Amino acid sequence: MKLKTAVIILYLLSAVSLYAREFENILLNDIISNAEQYNNKNIKLKLRLKNIDKIFNKITFYDRKNIDIVFDISELKKTAQFKERAANMREGLEYIVEFTVKDIIEDTGFISGELIDFQPEIIFRLPEIQKNQKAE
Numbered sequence: 001m002k003l004k005t006a007v008i009i010l011y012l013l014s015a016v017s018l019y020a021r022e023f024e025n026i027l028l029n030d031i032i033s034n035a036e037q038y039n040n041k042n043i044k045l046k047l048r049l050k051n052i053d054k055i056f057n058k059i060t061f062y063d064r065k066n067i068d069i070v071f072d073i074s075e076l077k078k079t080a081q082f083k084e085r086a087a088n089m090r091e092g093l094e095y096i097v098e099f100t101v102k103d104i105i106e107d108t109g110f111i112s113g114e115l116i117d118f119q120p121e122i123i124f125r126l127p128e129i130q131k132n133q134k135a136e
Helices: 002-022 028-033 080-087 121-125 127-135
Strands: 042-053 058-062 068-072 094-105 110-120
Touching (some): 028 094, 068 110
Antiparallel strands (some): 042 058, 058 068
């Protein structure tokens, strides 16, 4: 019984460590304050979905300090992958959001970026996903 418990704990610890390395543990304010470090870099952050505006083609996420980041999805929403994900999107759900920082306007704190991908964070906790990412 103790051996099974120990094996389960070790497995969970390894899964958590793999998951923690998947995305950067920074806030949007960190990107704004270190503009030169993040400019033109791809970043993966854990953010929550605030809303998706299909009329103005905008998607808004926020970090754990309630700082918003808005992306234009006019081109992205034409893809089949986006249509699949948009059908299952839920406000308040955590997503791993990958984007490229294009510009940071330090006076206003506005981050201009290009959305690359987003996936529900819970997917990265599945063992099959972690094995596939280790292989890449």
